[in-house]
Every structure is written in C-alpha cells, then in structure tokens.
Amino acid sequence: MKSNERILITGGAGFIGSHLAGSLLEDGASVAIIDNLATGRWENLAGLIDHPRFHFAIADIRDAVVLDRMVSNADTVIHLAAAVGVQLIVEDPVHTIETNIMGTEAVLKAALRYRCKTLITTTSEVYGKGIRTPFSEEDDVVLGATDKSRWSYAATKMVDEFLALAYHHQYGLPVILVRLFNTVGPRQTGQYGMVVPRFVKQALNNDEITVYGDGEQSRCFCDVQDVIVALKALLDREEAIGTVFNVGSQEEITIRGLAERIQLLLGSDSKIVTVPYSDAYAPGFEDMVRRVPNTARIEKLIGWRAETKLTDIILRVAHSLDETRFHPR
Ligand code: UDP
Numbered sequence: 001m002k003s004n005e006r007i008l009i010t011g012g013a014g015f016i017g018s019h020l021a022g023s024l025l026e027d028g029a030s031v032a033i034i035d036n037l038a039t040g041r042w043e044n045l046a047g048l049i050d051h052p053r054f055h056f057a058i059a060d061i062r063d064a065v066v067l068d069r070m071v072s073n074a075d076t077v078i079h080l081a082a083a084v085g086v087q088l089i090v091e092d093p094v095h096t097i098e099t100n101i102m103g104t105e106a107v108l109k110a111a112l113r114y115r116c117k118t119l120i121t122t123t124s125e126v127y128g129k130g131i132r133t134p135f136s137e138e139d140d141v142v143l144g145a146t147d148k149s150r151w152s153y154a155a156t157k158m159v160d161e162f163l164a165l166a167y168h169h170q171y172g173l174p175v176i177l178v179r180l181f182n183t184v185g186p187r188q189t190g191q192y193g194m195v196v197p198r199f200v201k202q203a204l205n206n207d208e209i210t211v212y213g214d215g216e217q218s219r220c221f222c223d224v225q226d227v228i229v230a231l232k233a234l235l236d237r238e239e240a241i242g243t244v245f246n247v248g249s250q251e252e253i254t255i256r257g258l259a260e261r262i263q264l265l266l267g268s269d270s271k272i273v274t275v276p277y278s279d280a281y282a283p284g285f286e287d288m289v290r291r292v293p294n295t296a297r298i299e300k301l302i303g304w305r306a307e308t309k310l311t312d313i314i315l316r317v318a319h320s321l322d323e324t325r326f327h328p329r
Contacts, residue, residue: 003028011081013040085192100156181248185224186320203268215256223308
C-alpha cells in the first residue's frame, strides 16, 4: 500500500471497519469512512476522529450524492457495509436483502465512475448447506429453501459476488472478493447474535451460557487483526484482482466446546444450557453444521494463515470487556 493512498471504507464504524481504519492510518494512508450507524457504532471511531488523515460521513451507502463525493476522493474502496448477523437477518429480512443488494450495487457503480480498486467482503455463509468441508472457493453452493429466511443473506451475498465479478469482466473494474469466515475481536457486539462476544459476556456476568441446538455445530474463529493483515496484503497484489478468497482460521471447535473453553478460561460460575433453535431464532431454522475454510488460495498468493489462537482471541475479547481481570497474552 502506498503511504499516501486514499482509502474509503464503507461500514467503517463497524467492528471490522474501525479496526481496519486504525491500521491503515498507522500505515500512512488517508482513510475515509461512510457508515449509517445501523450496526456500526460511534464509539468505535473514538480513537480515529481527531486524526488529520481521517474523514467520515454518517450516511447510508445508498445516499448517491454522499457516496459519489466520498468515492471521488478515493483510490481504493473497501466495502464492508452490510446487514450482518444471523439474528438480524431472521428478524429483519427485508432490510437485509435490500441493504446488501442495493448497497453493493451503489458502491460498484460509484467505484466504476472513478475506476477505484475495490475490495468487496462477502461471507462464508454463501457455502450454505454444503457438506464438503473445508469449503473451497470453487465449490458448488447449496442453499436452503426460500421460506427459510436465513438463506436470504447467503443469496444476497452471492448476488453481490456475481455483480462484482461482472463489473470486473465486463467493465474492467479491478475487484477483489473476500469471503470472511467467523471473525472475532474487541468491539464486536453480541447484540446481533455473534456467539463469542455473547458467551464471553454471559461468562463474565455469571449468566447462563446459551448453546443453541445440540452444540455439535462447529466454527473456526479468526482474530480481526489477522483478517486485516489479509485484506491489506490482498490489496497490494495485482494477481488478486478478479478472484475470490476465503479468509478464516483453521482452528475448528464445536459450539459446546467453545462454551466450555470460555467458561474455564474466564473462571466463570456460569451454567451451560442448551436452547432449541426454534426458540433462539425461528421455527424451522436451519444452521450450518460445519464452517471450515480451505485457505490454500490466499496462502499460495500471499503466504497468509491465521496466526492467533482461539484462547488468545477469547482473552482479548474478555480484556476489552473487563480490563481489570483479563490480560491478553
Ligand atoms: N450460537 C449459540 N449461542 C448464542 C449465539 C450463537 O449457540 O448465543 C451458535 C449459532 O447457532 C451458530 C454458532 O453459534 O451455530 C455461530 O453463530 P454466529 O451467529 O456467531 O455465526 P454464524 O452462525 O454466522 O457462523
């Protein structure tokens, strides 16, 4: 990344976007963000606001005038703005579908006008109900029926991917696609369902730790700082353009195992309880049984692998919620 590069982050007040903005400022870039504060938070920008190379607009990416102005001042656009979190998707599918499809379309149109390099983040959710794990970028996609609103999120993100690749192939827009697997770190809120901040908070408060389903479903949790290293390195490589990359950790754990690890690590008196999916989300809810990435493609191109161990990730999250008792290693 050139030190004077001008970078626009959509969704920059979110958990990943705000960490990324801070890191890019440290690298010497000029960073602008656009965020409607739907799930992003003003507090996440606290350390950035006074920086002379930081600019922000509190606006929706579908506000064409504001978006155009912000993109016109950027060399690179990193698109993170989206409706995320399974809980939010199940509760408010109209918002999810519209934000994710129309928002990405607006960003691509504006990026094309100024020919910005554009990194679009999508999600491992697009692997849907695929059972061949680990998931590789070339794998077929299997989604549930359209009356299961959970899968609408994957479908919107697939449309985003198709559209971004079409802009690349038809108009030559330099686009990179990143499928993020479960990403965790300080500032992530459990409000929209994300399991690690929820379990850590429950453990710290000695509340019941709520494992949904039988707890045998598994995930790989990647530290947000590892993800940032991957995004920045991909932007530096011409060969990344026009390609989809998985970004995630290889350290797999069941959700029950995660609850036990958190309970033990934080010395919590919490009880681990199981909650049926129908109570946690909606009747007929379908979960992903395993979500494990094959990261050979990104490893081959830039030598990236997730470095941070789950135990350290948990301690970092606990530290961000209670600095007096927990210290990251
Ligand atoms: N989950 C859970 N208890 C909670 C929140 C989530 O057991 O309080 C489960 C959820 O059903 C899923 C896993 O944890 O199987 C990961 O959920 P999250 O929403 O963090 O990510 P995703 O489902 O998108 O991988």
